[in-house]
Each structure stands twice: as structure tokens, then as C-alpha cells.
Amino acid sequence: MRKIRIVASGAAVVSLLAGATACGGGESTGGGSSSPKTLTYWASNQGPSLEADKKILTPELKKFEKQTGIKVKLEVVPWSDLLTRILTATTSGQGPDVLNIGNTWSSSLQATGALLPWDDANFAKVGGRDRFVESALGSAGAEGKDPAALPLYSMAxxxxxxxxxxxxxxxxxxxxxxxxxxxxxxxxxxxxxxxxxxxxxxxxxxxxxxxxxxxxxxxxxxxxxxxxxxxxxxxxxxxxxxxxxxxxxxxxxxxxxxxxxxxxxxxxxxxxxxxxxxxxxxxxxxxxxxxxxxxxxxxxxxxxxxxxxxxxxxxMVAGINIAVFKNSKNLDGATQFVKFMTSDEEQRLLCKTYGSIPPVKAAQDDEAFKRPELEVLKNTLATSAAALPQxxxxxxxxxxxxxxxxxxxxxxxxxxxxxxxxxxxxxxxxxxxxxxx
The missing domain is CATH 3.40.190.10 (Periplasmic binding protein-like II)
Incomplete structure (x- = not known):
């Protein structure tokens, strides 16, 4: 996670998890898209403000639209609201197609059954598991299970x-x-x-x-x-x-x-x-x-x-993961978007902008990730960090x-x-x- 997250109240978390079903992005009235030409995306607040994130992400979403013909409806959600919004979406089915999650939430959200598992077939759609730093994948779901999300921005x-x-x-x-x-x-x-x-x-x-x-x-x-x-x-x-x-x-x-x-x-x-x-x-x-x-x-x-x-x-192994609601009406478009966001080019650009470390190995070769601050963070992730309890x-x-x-x-x-x-x-x-x- 880039921004430190404020967690929803215990009562809200418990009640929502208890009633969670495998509902994901629903019809367009609920935020998720039923059109193969549209997607909804909940991004977490990574920059100095919500508006700053919109300015950073909008050109990239336009780039994706130009490449695929799929329009992405963006909402940047503040950390104070994000977990509650996600948990509500797992029970109501009125959520986005694609969303950012704090990596420490991966196992909890995986347990709801609402997120698309990244099995071998789904990994193949984004270029394979080996593209990602293994420690970052360690914070993408419970041990022994297919990850419930993919790492997007890594930090320490x-x-x-x-x-x-x-x-x-x-x-x-x-x-x-x-x-x-x-x-x-x-x-x-x-x-x-x-x-x-x-x-x-x-x-x-x-x-x-x-x-x-x-x-x-x-x-x-x-x-x-x-x-x-x-x-x-x-x-x-x-x-x-x-x-x-x-x-x-x-x-x-x-x-x-x-x-x-x-x-x-x-x-x-x-x-x-x-x-x-x-x-x-x-x-x-x-x-x-x-x-x-x-x-x-x-x-x-x-x-x-x-x-x-x-x-x-x-x-701790810090960072942001990107996930797909598995009941999205546009799973193909959603996985295409995840592939785009985790591509070498976008990883270099977005992580450079946000000051984070790319969890995609090939993207770390950029000179921007060799400045002193990120060298400290990269070394910490590689040698002296551990994932929060999964x-x-x-x-x-x-x-x-x-x-x-x-x-x-x-x-x-x-x-x-x-x-x-x-x-x-x-x-x-x-x-x-x-x-x-």
C-alpha cells in the first residue's frame, strides 16, 4: 500500500465478511459493467490527493481505451472508505470490475470468494507468474492458494x-x-x-x-x-x-x-x-x-x-494489489486491463510517478528506480521484510x-x-x- 490505510470498524468488517458471497461486479447500475466496451475501476489514493490521482491515471486509461476500444470509468477511493466499500460490494454485487486493494487485505478478501483467483490460466493472460517478484506475490493471498490479486505497486x-x-x-x-x-x-x-x-x-x-x-x-x-x-x-x-x-x-x-x-x-x-x-x-x-x-x-x-x-x-511487505471481481460481466476486458496495468511500460511509468517499486521484475531496470531512496526500499524488500499474517x-x-x-x-x-x-x-x-x- 502506498497510503497508510484506515481500517473499517471491527463490527462492520465482521458482519460484512460473515455475509459475503461470491458476488463481484454486477450490472452497470451497480458500478460493474455489463458491456464488453466499458469497465469500472476503483483506484486507491496513491498521490497527494484524489485529484492528483485522477490526473495521473486518466491519460493511462485513455491509452488503454485507444489500444483496446474499452473505456474505463475511474473512481479514486480514499483509504478511509476503501475497505468498507469493497466489503459492501462483495455482499451486494454492486461493485466495480477491477479494483485496488491494500495487499494486507488479500487473504481476508480472498475468503469472501468474490475475487478472481489468479490460477495458471489467468496468469498466462498477463504474461505468466514469473514476471512478478515472488515476495510481492506472497502478499496476494493465503499460502497454498492461487493469489486473489496481483501486485501493482510495491513498497517497504x-x-x-x-x-x-x-x-x-x-x-x-x-x-x-x-x-x-x-x-x-x-x-x-x-x-x-x-x-x-x-x-x-x-x-x-x-x-x-x-x-x-x-x-x-x-x-x-x-x-x-x-x-x-x-x-x-x-x-x-x-x-x-x-x-x-x-x-x-x-x-x-x-x-x-x-x-x-x-x-x-x-x-x-x-x-x-x-x-x-x-x-x-x-x-x-x-x-x-x-x-x-x-x-x-x-x-x-x-x-x-x-x-x-x-x-x-x-x-512489512507493503504495497497495492490489483484485483478483479470474478462475477464481473466483462471478465475478458478486466483481465486485459490488469495486463495493461502490470505491463512493463505502465509499471515503469506509474511506479516512477508514485515513487514506488515495480513488482514486475523487468520494469525495475529503469534508472529512476536506482536513486538512493528506492535502493533502500528495494534492498529492504529483498532482504529484511516479511508479509503481515496471511x-x-x-x-x-x-x-x-x-x-x-x-x-x-x-x-x-x-x-x-x-x-x-x-x-x-x-x-x-x-x-x-x-x-x-
Whole structure:
């Protein structure tokens, strides 16, 4: 995913998944097209605004129309609405033909039965499975099943830092470990400015950060059977470590507890915070007036040593997938459109524009993907990233645990110290919520 996603409420997710059928794009009155000459496409918000995405995508859709004679009706859906809209479409049949999904939702949406499986025959229509980076396909559905979507834009997390603020504070290089993060962050947190930006009310961002920290502590949120184990001592320690960046280390502004959608990027661009953990942020920084020379990029810190496999993982496998409702009345046109969007040419163009990494191998040869920022992201994806749990109730997991972290940030913002017992209590509620679903 490019933009960090705000997940629908747990109740909505549960009720919609429970009633989900294999309904896909329906008649034209519901958004999906019944004409072989038209398609409807829900794109996720990847750029600085919905309008920016429309300007970026419209010429490409015209290009597809010129090539195939198929007109694409575009709607760019904000992340705050996207999951709910998709889940509603799976039950009503009034959805698009083609849509973008956050890659972490793949298994949950696959379980509804609404999405077209990418078996060998369907892969052949887009040039074959081997065109795609395998790690990106790993976040396209449950293990052992045909993917429910194809990777469209790949990303990983990196640490972005403000060069001028570092120089002013006499800091020569970005932190490589979390202890260094706390030390450097404290030097930068003064005179109304802060060391690190966070988004405490952004449930998905919360999940992404604590997932990585849990891995670094040697923990998982689920056991091998898919049963949640949120109260594992190492999971508790990971969540506490994240919230303590505000509560204990005080390198995150208390107001960040209320941030939910890219406000931390705005603060970074305005010089209010010196560092931010984000995915492929260059396009947003540029749109907000920063020059590429104003900021640097480094791998996300680890507990000790350098990033790598096992407990040295420092990112989730991030990205956007493209999917087809299998009951679309224009399956042939929909698969043609997916082939177009995942073609080498379009991958180079769109990923270059959005600052993401092409999940199509041949497209990565472009010089644009060799600049320092993307080299860090590519290396992270290749050597030190892992997919979020590919469980059928992943979206409920994002809601339950993301909300637990949000509640802890709210307490920290109020000045309360966060104890291990506080963290365990919130995670116990999250685990109970999952068990009841």
C-alpha cells in the first residue's frame, strides 16, 4: 500500500465478511459493467490527493481505451472508505470490475470468494507468474492458494530524516538501532520540534510498526494454526516499545496520538519533526514543497546490529494489489486491463510517478528506480521484510490491535506512564474481540 490505510470498524468488517458471497461486479447500475466496451475501476489514493490521482491515471486509461476500444470509468477511493466499500460490494454485487486493494487485505478478501483467483490460466493472460517478484506475490493471498490479486505497486518502510535539523543538532548520521533513535530523538525534541512523527490514530500504521517490532522481539501475533496470541510477553514488549516513544522517551509529540492520515508527513515537510517512518514518501514530500536534497533516507532501525532476516526484519511487505471481481460481466476486458496495468511500460511509468517499486521484475531496470531512496526500499524488500499474517481475519486483526495501540497512545498523550500491565490489558481486549468473531 502506498497510503497508510484506515481500517473499517471491527463490527462492520465482521458482519460484512460473515455475509459475503461470491458476488463481484454486477450490472452497470451497480458500478460493474455489463458491456464488453466499458469497465469500472476503483483506484486507491496513491498521490497527494484524489485529484492528483485522477490526473495521473486518466491519460493511462485513455491509452488503454485507444489500444483496446474499452473505456474505463475511474473512481479514486480514499483509504478511509476503501475497505468498507469493497466489503459492501462483495455482499451486494454492486461493485466495480477491477479494483485496488491494500495487499494486507488479500487473504481476508480472498475468503469472501468474490475475487478472481489468479490460477495458471489467468496468469498466462498477463504474461505468466514469473514476471512478478515472488515476495510481492506472497502478499496476494493465503499460502497454498492461487493469489486473489496481483501486485501493482510495491513498497517497504524506510526512515526519512531532515538533513538541516540533523546538521543543526550536530547529528552526523541517522539512527541504526532503537536505542540510537531514542538518544537522537531526544536531542531533536526541543523548542517546539520533535524527533519522530507517528500516527497514533491510524490503525494500519500502528499495525505495521508493532508487527515489525514484534518480529524483532522474536514474536508473532498468531500461532501456526492462525490462533491469536496477542498477549505473548514478547508481543506486549514490542507494543510497549512503540508507545514508549511518546510515553517514556518523549520523542513523539503528544498531539500525534490523534493523527490518522498523513499528518506526520505534513509535519515532517514543515520541519516540525525530524524523522518519520513511512513507505515511499518522496512524491508527498515534493508535493508539500520539500526538495529531494532536504531529506535523507535510511533503513528502519533494529534492536541491534543491521537489518536482515529473522529478528533483524525491519519492514512489512507493503504495497497495492490489483484485483478483479470474478462475477464481473466483462471478465475478458478486466483481465486485459490488469495486463495493461502490470505491463512493463505502465509499471515503469506509474511506479516512477508514485515513487514506488515495480513488482514486475523487468520494469525495475529503469534508472529512476536506482536513486538512493528506492535502493533502500528495494534492498529492504529483498532482504529484511516479511508479509503481515496471511490469515482470513487479517482485517479484524488490524482493527483490534490497531485500536489497542491507539488507546495506549491516547493515554500517553494525556501524560500517563504506560506500564506492561496497561499494554497487556489492551491486548487482552483485542484478543477477546478476535475470539468472539
Amino acid at each position: 518502510y524506510a526512515l526519512y530524516y531532515n538533513k538541516a535539523m540533523f546538521k543543526e543538532a550536530g547529528i552526523e548520521k541517522p539512527p541504526a538501532t532503537w536505542d540510537e533513535m531514542a538518544e537522537i530523538g531526544k536531542k531533536l525534541s526541543k523548542n517546539g520540534k520533535w524527533g519522530l512523527g507517528a500516527e497514533g490514530s491510524n490503525l494500519s500504521n500502528n499495525i505495521h510498526q508493532v508487527f515489525v517490532l514484534a518480529k524483532q522481539h522474536g514474536a508473532d501475533f498468531f500461532d501456526s494454526s492462525g490462533k491469536p496470541k496477542f498477549t505473548d510477553d514478547k508481543v506486549v514488549a514490542a507494543v510497549k516499545q512503540y508507545v514508549d516513544m511518546m510515553a517514556k522517551d518523549k520523542i513523539v509529540a503528544p498531539g500525534n496520538a490523534e493523527y490518522s492520515q498523513n499528518q506526520s508527513l505534513s509535519d515532517f515537510s514543515k520541519g516540525k519533526t525530524a524523522m518519520v517512518l513511512w513507505q515511499a514518501a518522496a512524491t508527498t514530500f515534493k508535493s508539500q514543497g520539500m526538495k529531494d536534497s532536504d531529506w535523507g533516507v535510511a533503513p528502519v532501525p533494529v534492536q541491534s546490529g543491521t537489518p536482515g532476516q529473522g529478528q533483524q526484519l525491519n519492514s 490469515v482470513t481475519n487479517e482485517s479484524q486483526f488490524e482493527t483490534a490491535v490497531g485500536t489497542a495501540v491507539k488507546s495506549l497512545f491516547a493515554k500517553a498523550a494525556g501524560g500517563a506512564a504506560i506500564t506492561t500491565a496497561d499494554v497487556k490489558a489492551e491486548l487482552t481486549k483485542a484478543e477477546q474481540q478476535m475470539a468472539s468473531q
